[in-house]
Amino acid sequence: MLLISENDNAREKAKQSQLNDHFECKHIGKVSHLLSVKFSHSNDGSVTRSQQAYIQRLLQRFHLEDARSATTAIEVRPFFLEKDESEDTNAKVPYKELIGSLLYLAQRTRPDISFAVGELAQQCSKLTVQHWNSAKRVLRYLKETMEIDITY
Incomplete structure (x- = not known):
């Protein structure tokens, strides 16, 4: 194509x-x-x-359509600056699926999430609860800013 x-x-x-x-x-x-x-x-x-419909489908897939939205894609003190000894969650959550979906958005229409998603993508092999919550925060940010698009 x-x-x-x-x-x-x-x-x-x-x-x-x-x-x-x-x-x-x-x-x-x-x-x-x-x-x-x-x-x-x-x-x-x-x-x-724009990808508003795709973001809406992601919110539904990850059960965040009713979640509180976020005004930033990443916390003020990001997860990667802190030592987190919390429980490993590799087998319990669809982290890689969410990160792949967020990468797709970042590459197509949402470069504003590129840094956060890039940092989160590096955590796939040593995933913790904090990483999972940070990935969901990016999706909650997209919920807040769903109307953002790119014009050429």
Whole structure:
């Protein structure tokens, strides 16, 4: 799958023609949804990407739709600065699933969570209750800021 974004129709047609010369292509026009990303096209040529529906599905999957939201993605004194000797929770929670979902968001539409998720991703092999709570905090932050999107 190849997604082409071009403001100039003539250049877009030229690119499509070049691709058709080498590959069998199907042109579907403007994309509105692709891989859990919503695309909104403006008259000025800008494109806005958002993932509100994906965030809502994550809140439901991890049973946080009724949880209190958070105003920051990470605590003031982050978990990775403290020694935590609490119980290992590796087998008890879907930590890797949540981190993978958060990484997907960070890479597509939410770079504001990249630092927190990157730090949390490093804890997959030595997971503690504090790490799990911090990962859920990122999701609660996304609940608070669900309307944030990216415009190009």
